Amino acid sequence: MTPQKRKILVQTLAELYPDPHSELDFKNEYQLLIAVMLSAQCTDKKVNQVTPELFKTYPNFKALSQAKLADVERIIRPINYYKTKSKNLIATGKEAVDRFKSKVPDTHKELTSLPGVGNKTANVILSEKGVVPAFPVDTHIFRLAHRLGLSKGKTPDHVEADLRDEFPSSEWRNLHHRLIFHGRRVCGARSPQCEACALRAICPSAT
Ligand code: SF4
Incomplete structure (x- = not known):
């Protein structure tokens, strides 16, 4: 992904999901x-x-x-x-x-x-x-990283390494949550809603 597209990706996801957080319920x-x-x-x-x-x-x-x-x-x-x-x-x-x-x-x-x-x-x-910056790769992030052209890695560890190279560590936590949000709401495994997707212009997999 080019630096310009990467910038658009980060900005667009930040606008779509201004409050990145885990959707698991926990208090401590x-x-x-x-x-x-x-x-x-x-x-x-x-x-x-x-x-x-x-x-x-x-x-x-x-x-x-x-x-x-x-x-x-x-x-x-x-x-x-x-x-x-x-x-x-x-x-x-x-x-x-x-x-x-x-x-x-x-x-x-x-x-x-x-x-x-x-x-x-x-x-x-x-x-x-918030101890150490990390970019955990779950099934949603694995799928989106491939669709968005951020990685061709065959394993979550490879994809994680590519994402760490692609983005500064200060972005990892927020991007982790935002990509999961997008995977759950728009870019589903079976039926990605490309026509309604705000990332369409920069996504090589848009249909
Ligand atoms: S354009 Fe389609 S494939 Fe690309 S991120 Fe959006 S929903 Fe996913």
Whole structure:
């Protein structure tokens, strides 16, 4: 993408989505980590349906670390891979209590040492906490990066590297949220609404 088009992309997305934020519901870092772990391969909407009961029952890492597996499974049953995720949530609760004083760690290495926390989840946490600039690539960003000609990467890691090269780190967090907004509202996987899309003039995939 040329610098001129890149500028238009950033400006247009900023005008379309002036308040970039996560669509997951959370009130603190503990809830952020748990919600992001649940959101892997699952919609934010579904996660937001189960977290009120989960956070009420287990308001912190200590409570979660002492949870019974069957109880957590019952609460998060609507979530994809709920059995594996239930095990990981409890194990992460224990690790957080034992190794991180019941806090969410601040480094990528520490985060990815927690059960069920991969590269993308760690980057989302770091980006939201504002500790380290990160550009997590989910399914929407992966799709839009290809359609907009920002990357030809075959894996999320490759796409993330291309996006980091393409934009200054100060833009990463906002662009991350804005591209997801656009992917959910306009540039859907099956039926992109190119005719109504404000990025049409700079998009090589516009139909
Ligand atoms: S023009 Fe079409 S393909 Fe390009 S970003 Fe917009 S909706 Fe997506």
